[in-house]
Amino acid sequence: MTCEIITIGDELLIGQVINTNQAFIAEQLNSVGIFTEKMTTIGDHATHIFEAFANAFSRHDVVCVTGGLGPTHDDITKKVVCEFFNTDLVMNEQVLHDIKTLAQRRNIALIQSNIDQALVPRTCTVIPNKHGTAPGMMFEKQGKFFFVMPGVPFEMKAMIEEWIVPFFQQRSSGLIIRHRTLKTTGIGESLLAHEIGDVGKILGSDGKATLAFLPNPMGTKLRITVKDYDADAVDQRLADIEHALRQKADKYIYSSDEKELEDVVGILLREKHLTLSTAESCTGGMIAHRITNVPGASEYFMRGFVTYSNESKIEELGVPAHSIELYGAVSKQVAEAMAEGARKISKTDIAISCTGIAGPTGGTPEKPVGLCFIGYSDASTTIALKFNFGDNRIRFKERASQAALDLLRRKLLKIE
Structure with a gap:
């Protein structure tokens, strides 16, 4: 399956906010066999948003949209979504209950603009928002999936991790994709590549494994990716490749997980x-x-x-x-x-x-x-x-x- 990620907001285009949503969504979807082929960022303009929806949905199996679901006048994504799927907004009592509960827990007054966020497209499946007032939405049409989420990163991340990734895991065709990242420091990218030598000998020729060099000011990450239909085979292949890389550059590798130095x-x-x-x-x-x-x-x-x-x-x-x-x-x-x-x-x-x-x-x-x-x-x-x-x-x-x-x-x- 292929995906396009659409992020909406004028603040992204003027550089006021760094767009971290795209990278996170792509990484998470990749873990369940969905490959992001395109990323699009657009401003708060209804015509441009509609055109982006149409182009993405015609070309890809999955579309993920973030942004524009807030309670202010420039949050127009939900309105354009209704126009795109030819539906209207209806009050969702469960969402309204969640919003009231959240307001009570945070000891904040509930105003009409918050209540209006419980209005959702009639034909969507609601994705609960445990951390905010704007619910996510899923549309399924012609075997394709269209997701809409808030642009607030921690709200979006919870929906991806707790709802969307499990959704696709249950529908998995059996292809398993796993990554392992080796973090290195104290050596430049070019010299590290020289130390490792012929990558083909390490990865094999069956096309199931890849290695990416990801440099940054702190060092270079080595991202190993293995794809197969056998989980044990994937894990063994990852271990074998890591072992081979460590034989070449172990003294520069300080972590093989999320740990920092x-x-x-x-x-x-x-x-x-x-x-x-x-x-x-x-x-x-x-x-x-x-x-x-x-x-x-x-x-x-x-x-x-x-x-x-x-x-x-x-x-x-x-x-x-x-x-x-x-x-x-x-x-x-x-x-x-x-x-x-x-x-x-x-x-x-x-x-x-x-x-x-x-x-x-x-x-x-x-x-x-x-x-x-x-x-x-x-x-x-x-x-x-x-x-x-x-x-x-x-x-x-x-x-x-x-x-x-x-x-x-x-x-x-x-x-x-």
Whole structure:
């Protein structure tokens, strides 16, 4: 089955809101054997919406629409849906009950525009909205399926996960599609591809498996996809491909599920009963922020320093003033002193540090914008590694925090 995803809203076209709905819907439908062939984004214009509906429904088996179901004057999707399917609106008592219950739970007054959201097209199947007042809708016609959902991401996601995906799972033709994503860091896409080598030898020639390289500022994701009619065969094929990829690039792979790097190092620290502190300059606390995003981080994360000025490095971490004068604040020597100082002052087993030039100004020919030193210290060793993360300030901070956490991961796993 093929699908087109239509997202509606002027806010999407002017760049005011990032369109995350399309990617989520496509990923979820793909898991039940429905392939998204086209994505369309249109504004709040009735004629354009109707034309998009007609084009999509004539070409695809499934159409998923989000947006324009709210209670304001510019939410016109439901009206156009009625026109497209030649039907009218009727009051749905169950939806009205759900809206009243939600309003009571949130302690908000119920006004007429909210009540009107219980009006649904007569010929649709209602998809309950557990998190909002706008119900979803499904139309089935000539063996095709047309879904309409709110544009609010968490409302839409619940409908997809709890209603639409199970709906298609029950109607499945037997084809099983599964994905596994290996997250890598510390290596560029081109070099990673070189390390892996001939992908064809890993995937086989039967066309049932594919591998996608998905680069981002933090690293490159390797998405394995396997299709078959035998669930055990799919699982075994995924495992075999992952094993082959790990043989080629295991030291760069930090996760094969949804875990982020901070989750991974948290697990390692907890398992090894080790404690951690951080000393940051150019990242401004981002490393500590990521570490404390993990529930239970207080078991191993003791203290974080943000020492942005030279004075604070000296006063808070005990960095020797002569090291800064001789080598500069952005140097291997200072990064090492920051890590060692944080570890000793915090009385932790390990400390990591970061000092650099985030830009876009402040660089020199000897120390250009993007230069960064990541430090690591434990009871037996203190080191610092040199990087260059480019001249975009935000990406610099993201990449620096990733490199610091990856250095920690490698040390914990004794990966050189």
